[in-house]
Amino acid sequence: MRNPAHPDHEIEPIFAQRWSPYLFEPRGVEDEQLRQCLEAARWAASSYNEQPWAFIVARREDAEAFNTMLDCLVEANQAWAKNVGALIITVIYKTFTKNGKPNRVAEHDLGLAAANLVLQATALGLQAHQMAGVNLSKARQTYQIPETHEPFTAIALGHPGNPARAGGDEAELAERDRGPRTRKPLQQIIYADRFGQAAPLVQ
Ligand SMILES: Cc1cc2nc3c(=O)[nH]c(=O)nc-3n(C[C@H](O)[C@H](O)[C@H](O)COP(=O)(O)O)c2cc1C
16 A cells, blocks of 8 residues: 555554545546445435535546546646546535525535545545646536536546656656655644643543
């Protein structure tokens, strides 16, 4: 397993195995694997079971569709995402269907669905790289996303490349992939009595 996290406390291996590569092998993802990832997303929890998400999918095998979606990413993301097996643009619905009121946790719920998708990919031996760097107005126009919905992020899915074998213009991507996995310590993010003060639990 390339680039695993080194957690301070024991966690399920899948969490440590997931990471966001820049280097991908230029090959597709099997249709059934893609369906499995999307199915995992479908089963995420959501407020009032609204499931305020949708996913627009472009497979590498369909070069025209793939390039159309690649064009919706910011340039810096296009540079590495051109090699991935599938691209996904995520969409949220920010209104509750049952009463027409604003759903203030739609983004949260999309995040849960995305986490399911990404971890299912990891379980299948793939990796995903999520992106905020999306040209949202272009995505809206390209896919005719209605005003009721918002294009939100993108997710690249594929087979991670081997940094040891990367040469030429891939060397820089390989270098990024070799970098350390870092996280804030628990003491910095877990509070009890007062915001900003580490909880005794983690001291
Ligand atoms: C919502 C979201 C947006 C992100 N946007 C980008 C992006 O536009 N470009 C990029 O290269 N990485 C992007 N990332 C990847 C993060 O940089 C990466 O998850 C973070 O550095 C932690 O690394 P890890 O996923 O390997 O643990 C994004 C991740 C998330 C969850």
